[in-house]
Amino acid sequence: MREFDLAVIGGGPAGMAAAVAAKKKGLDNIIIFERDAQLGGILNQCIHNGFGLHTFKEELTGPEYAERYADMVRELGIPYETGTMVLNISDDRTVTIMSRERGVEGISAKSVVLAMGCRERPRGALGIAGYRPQGIYTAGTAQRLINIDGVLPGKECVILGSGDIGLIMARRMTLEGAHVAAVFELMPYSNGLNRNIVQCLDDFGIPLLLSHTIIDIKGKENLEGVVVAEVKDGKPIAGTEEYYPCDTLLLSCGLIPENELSRACGVDINPLTNGAVVDDRLQTSIPGVFACGNVLHVHDLVDYVSAEAAKAGESAAEFVRSGQTSGDGTTINLIPKNGVRYTVPNKFSADFPDNELHIRFRVTGIYKNSAIVLKCGGNEIFRKKTMIMIPSEMQDIAVKKDVLAQAREDVEIMIEGEAQ
Amino acid sequence: MVDVTIIGAGVIGCAVARELTKYRLSVCVVEKETDVCEGTSKANSGIVHAGFDCKPGTLKSKMNVKGCAMVRELSKTLDFAYRNNEALVLCFDPAQLDGLRELYDRGTANGVEGLELLTPDQVRNIEPALNDVAGALLAKTSGIVCPFEMTIAFAENAYDNGADFRFDTTVTGISKSGSFYRIETDKGSFESRFVVNAAGVYADVIHNMVCEDKIKITPRRGEYCLLDTEAGNTVKRTIFQLPTKMGKGVLVTPTVHGNLLVGPSAENIDDKEDTATTASGLASVRDRAGLSVSGIPFGKTITTFSGLRAVGDTDDFIITMSAENFIDAAGIESPGLTSAPAIGEYIAGMIAEKAGAERNDAFNGTRKGVVHFVALSREEQNELIKRDPAYGSIVCRCATVTEGEIRDAISRSLGARTLDGVKRRTGAGMGRCQAGFCSPKTMALIAEKYGIPLESVRKN
Numbered sequence: 001m002r003e004f005d006l007a008v009i010g011g012g013p014a015g016m017a018a019a020v021a022a023k024k025k026g027l028d029n030i031i032i033f034e035r036d037a038q039l040g041g042i043l044n045q046c047i048h049n050g051f052g053l054h055t056f057k058e059e060l061t062g063p064e065y066a067e068r069y070a071d072m073v074r075e076l077g078i079p080y081e082t083g084t085m086v087l088n089i090s091d092d093r094t095v096t097i098m099s100r101e102r103g104v105e106g107i108s109a110k111s112v113v114l115a116m117g118c119r120e121r122p123r124g125a126l127g128i129a130g131y132r133p134q135g136i137y138t139a140g141t142a143q144r145l146i147n148i149d150g151v152l153p154g155k156e157c158v159i160l161g162s163g164d165i166g167l168i169m170a171r172r173m174t175l176e177g178a179h180v181a182a183v184f185e186l187m188p189y190s191n192g193l194n195r196n197i198v199q200c201l202d203d204f205g206i207p208l209l210l211s212h213t214i215i216d217i218k219g220k221e222n223l224e225g226v227v228v229a230e231v232k233d234g235k236p237i238a239g240t241e242e243y244y245p246c247d248t249l250l251l252s253c254g255l256i257p258e259n260e261l262s263r264a265c266g267v268d269i270n271p272l273t274n275g276a277v278v279d280d281r282l283q284t285s286i287p288g289v290f291a292c293g294n295v296l297h298v299h300d301l302v303d304y305v306s307a308e309a310a311k312a313g314e315s316a317a318e319f320v321r322s323g324q325t326s327g328d329g330t331t332i333n334l335i336p337k338n339g340v341r342y343t344v345p346n347k348f349s350a351d352f353p354d355n356e357l358h359i360r361f362r363v364t365g366i367y368k369n370s371a372i373v374l375k376c377g378g379n380e381i382f383r384k385k386t387m388i389m390i391p392s393e394m395q396d397i398a399v400k401k402d403v404l405a406q407a408r409e410d411v412e413i414m415i416e417g418e419a420q
Numbered sequence: 421m422v423d424v425t426i427i428g429a430g431v432i433g434c435a436v437a438r439e440l441t442k443y444r445l446s447v448c449v450v451e452k453e454t455d456v457c458e459g460t461s462k463a464n465s466g467i468v469h470a471g472f473d474c475k476p477g478t479l480k481s482k483m484n485v486k487g488c489a490m491v492r493e494l495s496k497t498l499d500f501a502y503r504n505n506e507a508l509v510l511c512f513d514p515a516q517l518d519g520l521r522e523l524y525d526r527g528t529a530n531g532v533e534g535l536e537l538l539t540p541d542q543v544r545n546i547e548p549a550l551n552d553v554a555g556a557l558l559a560k561t562s563g564i565v566c567p568f569e570m571t572i573a574f575a576e577n578a579y580d581n582g583a584d585f586r587f588d589t590t591v592t593g594i595s596k597s598g599s600f601y602r603i604e605t606d607k608g609s610f611e612s613r614f615v616v617n618a619a620g621v622y623a624d625v626i627h628n629m630v631c632e633d634k635i636k637i638t639p640r641r642g643e644y645c646l647l648d649t650e651a652g653n654t655v656k657r658t659i660f661q662l663p664t665k666m667g668k669g670v671l672v673t674p675t676v677h678g679n680l681l682v683g684p685s686a687e688n689i690d691d692k693e694d695t696a697t698t699a700s701g702l703a704s705v706r707d708r709a710g711l712s713v714s715g716i717p718f719g720k721t722i723t724t725f726s727g728l729r730a731v732g733d734t735d736d737f738i739i740t741m742s743a744e745n746f747i748d749a750a751g752i753e754s755p756g757l758t759s760a761p762a763i764g765e766y767i768a769g770m771i772a773e774k775a776g777a778e779r780n781d782a783f784n785g786t787r788k789g790v791v792h793f794v795a796l797s798r799e800e801q802n803e804l805i806k807r808d809p810a811y812g813s814i815v816c817r818c819a820t821v822t823e824g825e826i827r828d829a830i831s832r833s834l835g836a837r838t839l840d841g842v843k844r845r846t847g848a849g850m851g852r853c854q855a856g857f858c859s860p861k862t863m864a865l866i867a868e869k870y871g872i873p874l875e876s877v878r879k880n
Binding site for chain 1: 646693695696697698699701702721722723724725798801802805806809810812813814817818820852853854855856857859860863864874875878879880
């Protein structure tokens, strides 16, 4: 059985950044397993720009961003195997992989970084009534068809859901000659980044209809149209129905971390994120198994993925070096309260090794002129004023070690202010 | 000129075709859709009913009980997924326990073996997730099957034994011309000595082209929720409620693919093509299933669909020679899937006798299905990959379907030509991401095989 210090599951932005960071921390015997034919993951089909403003201080396309990391992987001499699917990870970190060349093979790893990314919520999970014709795609599938395969899914398009891929695809479809009639969003606010609403919808005159959803799909063989209604409290309002003829419906209704392997391995999953429960080292409930990127929680910017993944890679290297599964200090839980949907990490060791702890989370509504507050035992230990926070943007606060070192019990994190 | 033309390549048409190839008869199956199993056969509960709720003496009861045993055997020789998971009929009201008793007696009269009346405690012991019941009927011969695989298996085996299949061909008229029928289609006309009407919800249209006494088939729409494999172990058995006039009611069952299936609703409609789901229909399914099992995790629904049962006006299957050499297989509603092989045998026997046909000694009743890579042992998997590296590449990650399986599904007898065709033959795209990931790859394999541009590859 082949043996590695670190097996990274997934060669997308998270996996590559984790491997690079582990290598820089001195770990040598690393392997990246990637199911696709090349490194890069979903970035390879994201040919639009806007990547890398934080990491590289320049504006790159998805493939360019991926290439920067792929170059680092190659320059550092980190081995990777593409066309390789991971079938199983056991709790003793035996990883079962499969490829055309090697068949099915078990390998042994001293540490594992989970970096499998996420997938899109399909139509069936949305429960939209109507027919199941040709012409309905998740936005990411349509993105792949256009950008990789060179196939335009249709000419007359509507989009349900205002997640970033949906917004990006509204522009992409338009640029490729299709007509995008509208983007419908169930919620009263968009789930995409503001810059994408401006650059992908406003600039092209594509209306964004908030508090609207599709209630019926017409056309038995081929999509013929959708019935859209205004929504109040999650329910369609009778009398507001409007018919949109179309041959293509793109869905951008949420991303789900792809944790099949993690679950089978026995990793505890946080129902709020559908990602692993992790500590300050991004270690899961199984010692030596770490998680980062969209398999941990869905990010808005790849730059944050890279930063988070680097932490996971460093933690894996440290784990292999010291064999330590946790710090010596007490474990403190981070409890999301008013306005905070979840946090990553879920807990930390009071003597965590860094100078500061990054707490990443999303808010549950739109908050203007509010504050992020941490409390412990009823006492406020941290406060940060914020101009605006919206659910589509991931929040990332760095809290100094000396602040958290005071904590002797669970720390609550909340938003002070009224959601709009 | 062919000996027998079968109209409709659903499970009944394909079962009849397969049985007919046991005789020295030329057989042609005409289907308006692109593939087999495109109508009622593709959207039903996939239950192999034991046969306790058909009225004794009816064709339904005979075909059901016989079919139940035949499906079990055929799943081995024709290599399709079947599981003898047993069934429970639940009774919640002590005042209705007579209804259970009646089912038990009816089943016994129909010759159903393995029926048992259970106490609430016994029910709780074997199915702890169920709500409290007053009693239940256990049917040990009940099973579940993959309706696509079964239909495809019948069709492939019929094809391999010489039956001809004409897809994308709609029958527009049938006229008697001397001792044979002239069958008009949108792709030209041809002659046939015998005609079998297995046209599902269109069986009345076909029947009424030929026969004086008209029949009416009412599409009865049933809507379903299919849940993720994570919910697949909610119950082990197929869970029914005491039947009503509109059918067997809403059931909760595992599927052979490990999902949980909940449904169907029952609504008589006019449009024979209306397989749309409705918000109200799906809500009623969720509500009524809640009577049997509270806390079904509907948040794990991966898809919803609806199918049309072909309901006749006689309360029984209409399987008879309605005109000279014209045989109806009409009104094949539930338990039609279970009954299919028995109906096939019955109709083929009828025709062979009338035609004086001899047995076909060359008939080979065995068929090997698409291999299910994920179910093989590590050694078998590596053997397969060594022989054909395409099995070393996963195309559908949710159901762990390899490129090798998809290539096989496309290139075998009556191979898949659409994404749905591949899905029904391999399970690719049937999982939780509902083909979001594998569609472009599967499309590329279909395009390569048929030499067509990628954009011409259809879902259905």
